[in-house]
Amino acid sequence: MQSIHLAWIDYVVLLAYVGFVVGIGWMLARYMKTSSDFLTSARSIPTWVTGLAFISANLGALELVGMAASGAKYGIVQANFYWIGAIPAMIFLAVFMMPFYYGSKARSVPEYLKMRFDERVRALNSVAFAVMTIFASGISMNALAKLLNQLLGWNYNVALWVCSGVVLIYVLKGGLTSAIYTEVLQFFMIVLGFAPVVYLGLKDVGGWHAMNHSLQAVATNPAALYLKPAGITYAPDAWTSAWTPVLAGPANNPMGVDWFALIFGLGFVLSFGYWCTNFLVVQRAMAAKNMTAARNTPLVAAVPKMLFPFLVIVPGMIAAALCTMPDKGYRIPPPILSEATYDKAIDAVKAANPADAPAAVTALGSVLGTKVDAEKIASLVAANAGGRLTDAQIKQGVYNSIAENDYDGVILSLVKKYCPPGLLGLALTALLASFMSGMAGNVTAFNTVFTYDLYQAYFAPGRSDRHYFLTGKVITVVGIVLSIGAAYFASMYNNCMDIIQLVFGFVNAPLFATFLLGMFWKRTTGTGAFLGLFGGIGGSTLFHALTIAQGNVPGIKGGYLKVLQVFPSEMAQNFWLAAFAFVVCFTLTLVISLATARTKSDDELKGLVYSLTPKIVDTNQPWYRRPAIVGILLLIVCAALNLIFW
């Protein structure tokens, strides 16, 4: 994609945003007096603020770039990440799990594990979480720097360091409170920045029904968009129905998943593992001012979350629909190639003999280093016979002939297509806001876990609060520097979504089994939890080493020990991996717990285990503040969405 020229108005909007987020950090700095203020916000924030921060912290690169990419690749099936995934898990967290997190007075999820089990479980969880957080943060930052590089022609390294610098300033100044407050601002920025792009895109394709109609053509011939290899075809509703294609089996939906993997792997294991145990999001609820506010935080978050597919997945569907309309002159962006490569390709087209199309195809394929569309190359060379085309026309022809897609570029290509100066600045700022919110979320979770669960627990216990306050600040800087390292690492991969899912599969899938047994079965022992967790992580790693997705070569994508099972897609491999890890961890924890003696008495587990904790009486609250009632209402709405898009 050619880079976009920003007008002064765009820079003004961008600078206004940066000014306000840094300003929030500055305003809050004077309230930062103890490590608890800095790392846990001293439990003082109102519900709607923690609720919006709850989803905003998760609304990083993953959400905007990855979901639009998946919207083009898989269509509305991707909405299952929300409607069968996030929403039920968020409601479960609010109704059943939040009382233990908040009521136990733990400062972090690993600290809860220490209270419930022992130090070993905490150490394992906090180390795994710290590593994963840095990795996730790196992926987000890499996406940001790549975006700024492609879109504005900024230097990748400068973009990476400058944006990290902004996040560093406001997190270092105002700690978790600053991250949470800016996340709320970023939430509105993202919604209000992208809504007009979605609106204009839908208008351009002729509205919702016209988009769905065009997507039928995509489903019956996805090879025309280079979405799938030639010859693969789906039912016309494969891109526009969330459940029918999945129920029809993995060969009948572009995601290549079956209903069991989707419901058990994604809906139960991965989503509950992420939303109910990941400290990054749970931390937002734990910063709430009281128990009711803490429990309502995920419920407040669930309302916009439910509607997010229309903001983040629909753009990808719009992009796929646009490709079927020749008069729109749009394609899903191909991999980014340098101007020098395009110049060479233009020369190759000029040098090609129109009578020998296969030779021209081979020549362009080797110059571009990508798959090329033989038909389009042949017609381009024929059209240029006798040098009739200008360089710009040839370049456009070459661009259209690249038979590969860079799905991460989908969202940017739409912003570029529809946004005039002004709105462009707003949409770009929204993208920046999403990346910053994701990164700040990771950094604030990392510094808390590192300071309280690793540093204070194992390296320097019993120091003054001032000491931990300063440590928290130093760790914030360290976390950001490590994230930058992870960003360079992540820059080697294309679709960040699959990698993130994979990592979550290794670390989070077994974790939910531990929490489920720990919170709801008092007999679960520390040894059982520890070995079960270890076994679960080991099990998922082994599973990955022994299975592979169709079309992948053994290696980083799995199957490096031996290929015992081939899955129809990477997504299916990830979902099954999660399901496997969960079952391994659950079984091991159960069996080992029964074989070992309890080390904690009923009294010690009060407030930590369901059956030993007095039920929260909230009948004196109005119905809209009672998590069980609101949760059921939200589930009904969520079920309705599933049915509407069945």
Next chain:
Amino acid sequence: MGLDIRWPIGLMFTLIGVLLTGFGVVKAGDSMSLGININLVWGIVLLVFGVLMLVGAVRGGKNPPSA
């Protein structure tokens, strides 16, 4: 914490709303997308949102909600 987040949100969107609306009026020719002056339209939406946030902040400041 002593800061009501509605202040910065309200101020920022009011500012950006004014900027986009102004740009849409002065440079109407540069603001068109699919035949709509999108800067003007969306600028007004942002402005309304920003002002509503500020109204909430002002009212919240007078009557702080009980914890």
